[in-house]
Amino acid sequence: MMVKWIYAGGIFCFLAALALGTEPVDVPRTLKGVEDRYNQIQTLQVKYTERITQRGRTRSDSGTLYLRKKGKMRWEYASGMLFISDGKFIYSYYPEEHRAEKMGMKESDDMKAPLAFLLGEVDFKRDFGEYRSKPQNDGALITALPKSDKFPYTEVTFLIAPDSTIRRLEVKLQTSDLMVFTFEGEKKNPLLSDALFQFTPPKGVELDDLTQ
Numbered sequence: 001m002m003v004k005w006i007y008a009g010g011i012f013c014f015l016a017a018l019a020l021g022t023e024p025v026d027v028p029r030t031l032k033g034v035e036d037r038y039n040q041i042q043t044l045q046v047k048y049t050e051r052i053t054q055r056g057r058t059r060s061d062s063g064t065l066y067l068r069k070k071g072k073m074r075w076e077y078a079s080g081m082l083f084i085s086d087g088k089f090i091y092s093y094y095p096e097e098h099r100a101e102k103m104g105m106k107e108s109d110d111m112k113a114p115l116a117f118l119l120g121e122v123d124f125k126r127d128f129g130e131y132r133s134k135p136q137n138d139g140a141l142i143t144a145l146p147k148s149d150k151f152p153y154t155e156v157t158f159l160i161a162p163d164s165t166i167r168r169l170e171v172k173l174q175t176s177d178l179m180v181f182t183f184e185g186e187k188k189n190p191l192l193s194d195a196l197f198q199f200t201p202p203k204g205v206e207l208d209d210l211t212q
Contacts, residue, residue, distance in 0.1 A: 025133035025140040031124045033164035038122050043068045045187040046118075050077075051180040065183075067118060071105065072197040084199045089211065091199035100201045103210040118166065127151075139167065149174075 038044075044067040051060045063077040075083035082093040085105065093100045128144040135141075139161040146153065152174055159168035165186055171179040201207045 023135055025135050025142065027131050027133050027140075027142060030133075030140050030142065030160055030164075031131075034158070034160060034166065035122045035124065037164040038118060038166075041069075041188050043189050043192045044118060045190045045192070046183045047185045048075075049182045053178045053180075054175075055177070066192055066196050068192055068197065070121075074196045082199070084197060086197045086199070091207075093199070093201070093205070095202075098205055099208060100199075100205050101208045101210055102199075128156075 044065075046065050047062070048065050049060065049062040051058060061077045061079050061081070063075060066074040066076075071085055071087040073083070073085040075081075077083075080095040082091070084091045084093075088105065090103050090105060091100065092103075124144065127146060129147040130145040132143040133140060136159065139159055141157065141159050143155055143157040145155050153171050154174055155172045157168075157170040157172075158166055161167050165183075167183055169181045169183070171181075173179070
């Protein structure tokens with residue numbers, strides 16, 4: 001009787017796993033799918049929501065992100081804030097504070113710069129050394145730990161859809177702050193003008209040049 005119960009229990013667990021979509025994640029195959037998708041893209045347009053938890057306080061925003069190889073980005077926030085990279089410099093505009101800043105790519109600690117892997121040079125084997133995975137109904141959840149403690153983050157968690165698109169990105173910083181991005185409506189290789197990645201301060205706003 002005990003053997004029958006064990007057998008029946010095993011069958012039940014197996015069927016439950018199938019019903020819940022908990023088949024183990026094939027991590028190498030999933031990551032290769034992400035690399036193949038994003039490394040072939042020249043430009044990208046995607047809608048996003050952003051949630052940042054810093055020093056126990058959380059703020060949220062949303063908008064549209066434009067990316068172009070290499071290193072060019074434009075984050076347009078619903079709040080009116082702008083974050084632009086022309087590949088050499090990073091420009092930030094804060095309408096509520098009526099100010100704008102300019103800093104070098106290497107000088108910036110802002111985590112949006114590393115997020116360019118959505119477009120640029122995705123190489124998990126080069127940058128990460130350990131992975132934790134969990135199957136999801138809408139894809140796979142993979143947490144990657146960087147090989148070096150010189151990275152500004154301690155781990156990055158990806159929600160990867162079956163078509164290899166990144167649906168959510170969670171970045172835990174060295175400071176224990178957390179940045180969470182959710183993406184939807186991704187467009188591959190749209191035509192993006194050069195003007196999108198150029199910044200001119202609005203009238204009456206002075207540009208604080210932090211590169212000096």
